[in-house]
Amino acid sequence: MPYNAISDIGEFGLIDRLAKLVEPTLAGTPALVKGIGDDCAVYRMSETSLQVATTDLLAEQVHFDLLFSPLRLLGGKCISVNVSDICAMNALPSYALISLAVPDSFTIEMVEELYTGMSQAASEYGLAIAGGDTSLSRSGLVVTVSMTGETSDDRISMRSGAQPGDLICVTGTLGAAAAGLKVLIREKHIMLDHLSGNEPYSMNIMANLEEYRDAIGHQLLPVARLDIIKFFLEKNIVPGAMIDISDGISSDLRHICNSSGTGAIIHESRIPINSQARDIADELQEDVITWALGGGEDYELLFTLPPEFACAIEERKDISVIGEITEKETGILLTDIYGMTINLSDLAGYDHFRR
Numbered sequence: 001m002p003y004n005a006i007s008d009i010g011e012f013g014l015i016d017r018l019a020k021l022v023e024p025t026l027a028g029t030p031a032l033v034k035g036i037g038d039d040c041a042v043y044r045m046s047e048t049s050l051q052v053a054t055t056d057l058l059a060e061q062v063h064f065d066l067l068f069s070p071l072r073l074l075g076g077k078c079i080s081v082n083v084s085d086i087c088a089m090n091a092l093p094s095y096a097l098i099s100l101a102v103p104d105s106f107t108i109e110m111v112e113e114l115y116t117g118m119s120q121a122a123s124e125y126g127l128a129i130a131g132g133d134t135s136l137s138r139s140g141l142v143v144t145v146s147m148t149g150e151t152s153d154d155r156i157s158m159r160s161g162a163q164p165g166d167l168i169c170v171t172g173t174l175g176a177a178a179a180g181l182k183v184l185i186r187e188k189h190i191m192l193d194h195l196s197g198n199e200p201y202s203m204n205i206m207a208n209l210e211e212y213r214d215a216i217g218h219q220l221l222p223v224a225r226l227d228i229i230k231f232f233l234e235k236n237i238v239p240g241a242m243i244d245i246s247d248g249i250s251s252d253l254r255h256i257c258n259s260s261g262t263g264a265i266i267h268e269s270r271i272p273i274n275s276q277a278r279d280i281a282d283e284l285q286e287d288v289i290t291w292a293l294g295g296g297e298d299y300e301l302l303f304t305l306p307p308e309f310a311c312a313i314e315e316r317k318d319i320s321v322i323g324e325i326t327e328k329e330t331g332i333l334l335t336d337i338y339g340m341t342i343n344l345s346d347l348a349g350y351d352h353f354r355r
């Protein structure tokens, strides 16, 4: 049997192969409305009500670095990233289960600090932490949160619901989480250089982080856009398709287009760039648009809206219309600020297994 590296096919190639292996388990499950391939699995609870379920794993040194991630914020982030996937289905979160693998260097107080962050975030989102599992870890902290949420047939938004002519909308601003991470990594290296040079470590090294507060906050404790889902509910708005931005717009828009069998065109000039991310990109001489397109971790919502709902979102200054869904043949395009057209299929989003 030949052995192949996962990096040859990447995260999404691996998911495709695993989806084929679990296919036989789906026989005789009429209540399952959607399995692998969306932000959540969807199953029927009654004639009109649907439940959604998701799980997200955060591993030390892959998703977070304990040198610059305070445990309380990390706990909150673990909850937020799951709530974000629930929101991406136009659903409201209900219950969470938490599994922890904890290194033996951790104290009780450290685990409690992590759980305090989870508990505070769960209270803010209005969901209950209903159970979990704990184990010793031989290689760093691993936190897995599984979550359920509720929606209905007439409210659910899957990735597959986009139609040509729909508006493409994004909430909030983009690029801040990537910018915050760049600053934190830079500061970490400065700190480690000082330590390895046996120079006395000064807390002042970190003192200048205050000016990057917004970007660092977006990286360490993103807020899921449950406020937008409540706004949709109040105004009776149902997005055609929706996804949360975890891998960057180019990758996440591609998921919507592939699932819906459509193309898309978006305009660089309309992408809402976070102003602090722009300043940080200038300072680091990097391209902020690349962060917005491929940086990910912003946990904003990317959704399509049938044109009849256009008026209903006008009052929200934190929703931007950035383009339009097109026929599949058009491809997925970006017009840049000079009017040049770029094929977004060529731009990769974040992929854990690609080197």
Ligand SMILES: [Mg+2]
Pocket (backbone or CB within 6 Å): 039, 084, 085, 088, 243, 244, 245, 246
């Ligand atoms: Mg998602």
